[in-house]
Amino acid sequence: MGLSINLFSVLGDHMFRRTKVCTGLMLAFGGSLALGSLPALAQQQMDKVEITGSAIKRIDAETALPVTVITREEIARSGVANMEQLVQKMASTNTAGAAKGSDLAGLASYGTSSVSLRGLGDNRTLVLVNGRRLAVFASDGGAVNINSIPLAAIERVEILRDGASAVYGSDAVAGVINFILKQDYNGLEIGGESGRPTQSGGGKTNRANILFGHGDLVQDKYNFMLGLDVEKTTTLYAIDRDFSKSGNRPPYFQNGATPSGRIEGNYDPSLSLDDNRKLSPTPVTGVPAAGANGGIAMSNSGYGNPFADLGRCADIRMFAVNAPNAKYKNCNYDSAPDVGLFPETKRTNAFGTFKFALTPEHTLYGEAMFAKNVVTEAYQPAPARSAFFETDNLFEKTGVPSALLIYPGSTAYETIVKPYVANHPELASLVSSGLPVAVSWRAFASGLRTEEDTLKQSRFLTGLKGSLGSWDYDVAAMYNQSKTEGRLTDGYFSQVGVANVINSPTSGWNPWALNGQQDAALTSAIQGANYVGPTLTGKSTQASIDATGTTTVAQLAGGPMQLAVGASFRRETYKIDVPEILGEGDIAGLGGATPNEDESRKAAAIYTELNMPLRKDLEVNASGRWDKYSVIGTTTNGKLSTRYTPTKELLLRGAIGTGFRAPTLPELYKPMTVGVSEQFTDPLHPEDGQIQANAKNGGNPNLKPEKSKQLSLGFVVSPTKNYSFGVDYFLIKIDDYIISPAALALVNAARAGKPLYGPGDVEFSNNDPTSTVDTVDQRLHNAASALLRGFDVTGNWNDTFSFGKVSVDLTGTYMQTFDLKTLAGTQHSVGSIIQDDGSPLDVASTGVVARWKHNLSATWSTGSWATTLAQNYYSGYRDANDLDGNEHRVPGTSTYDAQVAFTGIKNLKVALGAKNLFDKDPPLFIGNGSSFQYGFDPTMSDPRGRFIYVNASYRFF
Numbered sequence: 001m002g003l004s005i006n007l008f009s010v011l012g013d014h015m016f017r018r019t020k021v022c023t024g025l026m027l028a029f030g031g032s033l034a035l036g037s038l039p040a041l042a043q044q045q046m047d048k049v050e051i052t053g054s055a056i057k058r059i060d061a062e063t064a065l066p067v068t069v070i071t072r073e074e075i076a077r078s079g080v081a082n083m084e085q086l087v088q089k090m091a092s093t094n095t096a097g098a099a100k101g102s103d104l105a106g107l108a109s110y111g112t113s114s115v116s117l118r119g120l121g122d123n124r125t126l127v128l129v130n131g132r133r134l135a136v137f138a139s140d141g142g143a144v145n146i147n148s149i150p151l152a153a154i155e156r157v158e159i160l161r162d163g164a165s166a167v168y169g170s171d172a173v174a175g176v177i178n179f180i181l182k183q184d185y186n187g188l189e190i191g192g193e194s195g196r197p198t199q200s201g202g203g204k205t206n207r208a209n210i211l212f213g214h215g216d217l218v219q220d221k222y223n224f225m226l227g228l229d230v231e232k233t234t235t236l237y238a239i240d241r242d243f244s245k246s247g248n249r250p251p252y253f254q255n256g257a258t259p260s261g262r263i264e265g266n267y268d269p270s271l272s273l274d275d276n277r278k279l280s281p282t283p284v285t286g287v288p289a290a291g292a293n294g295g296i297a298m299s300n301s302g303y304g305n306p307f308a309d310l311g312r313c314a315d316i317r318m319f320a321v322n323a324p325n326a327k328y329k330n331c332n333y334d335s336a337p338d339v340g341l342f343p344e345t346k347r348t349n350a351f352g353t354f355k356f357a358l359t360p361e362h363t364l365y366g367e368a369m370f371a372k373n374v375v376t377e378a379y380q381p382a383p384a385r386s387a388f389f390e391t392d393n394l395f396e397k398t399g400v401p402s403a404l405l406i407y408p409g410s411t412a413y414e415t416i417v418k419p420y421v422a423n424h425p426e427l428a429s430l431v432s433s434g435l436p437v438a439v440s441w442r443a444f445a446s447g448l449r450t451e452e453d454t455l456k457q458s459r460f461l462t463g464l465k466g467s468l469g470s471w472d473y474d475v476a477a478m479y480n481q482s483k484t485e486g487r488l489t490d491g492y493f494s495q496v497g498v499a500n501v502i503n504s505p506t507s508g509w510n511p512w513a514l515n516g517q518q519d520a521a522l523t524s525a526i527q528g529a530n531y532v533g534p535t536l537t538g539k540s541t542q543a544s545i546d547a548t549g550t551t552t553v554a555q556l557a558g559g560p561m562q563l564a565v566g567a568s569f570r571r572e573t574y575k576i577d578v579p580e581i582l583g584e585g586d587i588a589g590l591g592g593a594t595p596n597e598d599e600s601r602k603a604a605a606i607y608t609e610l611n612m613p614l615r616k617d618l619e620v621n622a623s624g625r626w627d628k629y630s631v632i633g634t635t636t637n638g639k640l641s642t643r644y645t646p647t648k649e650l651l652l653r654g655a656i657g658t659g660f661r662a663p664t665l666p667e668l669y670k671p672m673t674v675g676v677s678e679q680f681t682d683p684l685h686p687e688d689g690q691i692q693a694n695a696k697n698g699g700n701p702n703l704k705p706e707k708s709k710q711l712s713l714g715f716v717v718s719p720t721k722n723y724s725f726g727v728d729y730f731l732i733k734i735d736d737y738i739i740s741p742a743a744l745a746l747v748n749a750a751r752a753g754k755p756l757y758g759p760g761d762v763e764f765s766n767n768d769p770t771s772t773v774d775t776v777d778q779r780l781h782n783a784a785s786a787l788l789r790g791f792d793v794t795g796n797w798n799d800t801f802s803f804g805k806v807s808v809d810l811t812g813t814y815m816q817t818f819d820l821k822t823l824a825g826t827q828h829s830v831g832s833i834i835q836d837d838g839s840p841l842d843v844a845s846t847g848v849v850a851r852w853k854h855n856l857s858a859t860w861s862t863g864s865w866a867t868t869l870a871q872n873y874y875s876g877y878r879d880a881n882d883l884d885g886n887e888h889r890v891p892g893t894s895t896y897d898a899q900v901a902f903t904g905i906k907n908l909k910v911a912l913g914a915k916n917l918f919d920k921d922p923p924l925f926i927g928n929g930s931s932f933q934y935g936f937d938p939t940m941s942d943p944r945g946r947f948i949y950v951n952a953s954y955r956f957f
Contacts, residue, residue, distance in 0.1 A: 304328025
């Protein structure tokens with residue numbers, strides 16, 4: 001008889017030790033260990049180790065709380081090429097609240113990838129390397145870029161599926177992911193991989209790595225390891241896949257991107273944009289929008305498109321908007337074909353470790369890591385219209401009109417505007433006023449927007465560990481730095497520069513030019529306003545020192561009672577530098593004026609832990625931590641856990657604790673900027689389709705820390721030595737949850753006369769709530785509480801037959817509840833991406849919390865061959881409503897991966913594999929306006945389709 005338990009690693013944010021026991025006993029399923037095998041193991045050397053969640057060393061088999069362990073062998077069988085792909089396969093992670101480098105084209109993601117346990121967000125998931133923190137990504141300041149961690153150096157990954165603030169402090173509300181690198185490596189190994197989709201287009205991947213280690217700590221008194229891992233991927237565009245090449249698929253969705261040729265109204269160059277929007281104080285009969293400027297007042301929704309009236313939208317690279325009840329016909333731009341699905345990426349990861357035995361009791365050690373990721377993305381040409389110019393400070397400073405104008409007497413005015421007005425008598429003032437006419441434009445002449453972003457991560461650590469009397473100690477100092485360098489290479493332009501060129505009465509600009517092409521001279525002049533140069537330079541640093549000591553304080557009936565105490569101190573900095581032109585908000589497509597940022601804070605902590613084996617079958621663990629932040633104050637958190645083994649076939653475990661998350665520096669101090677909101681449909685103006693309002697974004701210095709309570713209860717049963725099954729229930733409650741409210745929720749509340757946060761939540765055109773939306777305030781608030789409940793399920797079966805060994809492994813997570821209670825009501829966030837009113841969930845603007853997600857794999861091994869088949873499944877979920885207002889759902893989806901590996905030649909490993917073996921297209925998806933891609937959910941699906949790869953490694957010694 002035997003009992004499998006999941007290894008619960010509990011290590012402070014300061015130490016980790018790997019032993020042959022830890023490596024050798026982790027089986028295919030989540031690091032399971034059969035307790036029935038303990039008598040045999042007891043005859044071997046069983047070193048004590050420290051693993052994710054406790055500062056106390058213990059034999060692996062003694063652990064008791066829920067941790068998933070992914071071994072290096074499992075990683076190899078999965079066929080993943082980087083950390084992003086690895087965490088996507090973890091059942092306890094969700095795409096809600098996480099960034100995926102390939103799914104956020106145009107959303108200033110800078111190619112970063114992050115991880116979100118339970119869907120609580122990457123800023124509530126603590127990421128460690130060898131038990132210590134990494135500097136957060138130097139753009140949003142809240143998450144770690146996991147692709148900066150070298151895949152080739154990974155020994156295993158431990159996922160603590162329980163809150164751990166009592167051990168680690170802030171950020172561990174959802175849990176901890178600890179990436180553990182190889183230790184004490186000896187030898188020289190090279191490896192490589194090449195893979196590509198079987199469909200045409202890009203998305204190819206090539207990798208190479210080398211690892212060298214030398215020295216035996218016992219015999220030579222030292223060991224060091226050096227490694228290098230490089231990867232390159234090629235671009236895949238939406239036009240290369242049938243499911244994503246169009247943003248128009250009636251009756252499901254219709255692209256609402258800013259078009260060329262929509263008339264916005266009259267513009268008097270001697271007046272400001274605000275004055276040109278004002279209605280006349282004396283209404284004019286039959287003129288719906290008589291302006292104070294003597295013509296037709298400027299309007300965000302506009303007055304139709306002449307080429308829509310003529311049925312010629314396609315002639316200007318637009319399409320006819322399907323809005324039969326609209327007063328004016330319009331064209332829109334289908335941006336989908338020009339959007340990238342998979343960016344060009346170049347990654348380089350270098351790493352090294354050393355250990356030096358000063359004496360048998362004291363060891364000096366160190367780690368160094370450097371990563372450089374260069375991501376190149378291209379997507380649709382930038383839009384240009386008065387609403388976007390409103391956030392550009394240079395218009396007011398230079399006196400250039402804040403709109404693109406067609407003047408009376410020009411060819412476009414005489415041949416297009418006048419005939420259009422003749423068919424719409426109520427718009428007669430457009431012409432009779434004698435004022436220029438403002439028109440929207442899609443800047444085809446400027447080219448596709450292209451950016452190259454460079455992310456650099458460095459980490460240096462040195463420490464001393466050993467024994468002093470009855471105490472084991474570990475003292476270390478560490479410096480972390482994350483740096484982001486954004487650069488625009490094509491398609492972006494100075495809005496003032498382009499407006500100055502176009503607004504010349506003799507420019508000849510024609511927003512209805514066939515195929516969007518202006519004449520050569522004007523095109524050259526427009527391209528002269530293109531901006532090539534940096535966007536921002538961001539730097540996040542973390543310098544820390546920590547010390548931990550452990551000792552045995554007494555002997556109890558079940559074994560030694562052990563105590564751990566420790567302290568840590570760290571200083572965090574966050575700095576953003578932007579060039580002057582971005583500080584003015586003058587570059588199209590980058591939002592409004594972006595100010596510099598320079599913030600820092602200090603954090604100190606004292607923590608303790610006591611492990612009490614009250615009996616051979618009962619163990620209790622208690623831990624506590626006191627933290628002090630220089631700008632927030634103090635907080636104290638604790639955790640109590642226990643495990644009980646009434647029989648050899650059954651393990652019961654449970655834990656209760658409190659946690660907290662300190663607001664990040666950007667959440668507290670990021671200056672207000674004005675950009676654009678997510679896309680949404682205004683209920684009072686559905687004829688406008690999906691729109692984007694101006695949006696105020698920024699931090700809030702009055703934010704309080706989030707506070708949480710966690711409970712977990714579980715069991716693992718192993719009726720035979722070949723089979724184990726476990727279930728863990730989890731409950732998390734978070735108060736003072738920090739959110740950025742959705743635009744539509746703000747609009748609906750303001751129109752109902754009950755603004756969520758204050759009278760400034762929404763600004764409407766002409767201060768009229770029945771008119772179009774001008775600006776929404778989406779700055780951060782402590783405005784919600786979250787309640788999560790669910791179950792983690794694990795299972796493993798393996799046996800040996802005459803034809804070989806077969807093992808089957810399952811990891812799955814069922815989310816019962818994820819309710820976010822806000823001032824606007826309760827959002828049920830499981831299995832949906834939208835609120836009842838159709839706006840994005842406040843939990844996350846992209847991604848989904850799946851009701852059920854699992855990874856099921858089977859491996860058959862015989863001789864030198866091993867064959868693995870894996871199923872990746874997520875349950876269906878509600879996406880946005882279709883164009884007729886009907887509810888739509890994405891069906892539950894399975895994809896299958898397969899791999900055949902051969903090890904029959906000494907020191908050589910070769911594998912051939914396929915991801916998405918049956919080349920299954922992603923299911924139809926209606927987005928909530930938070931992504932530029934159409935037709936599929938980029939957070940849940942890999943658009944490459946079937947992906948074939950071959951990899952090999954050879955160890956020289």
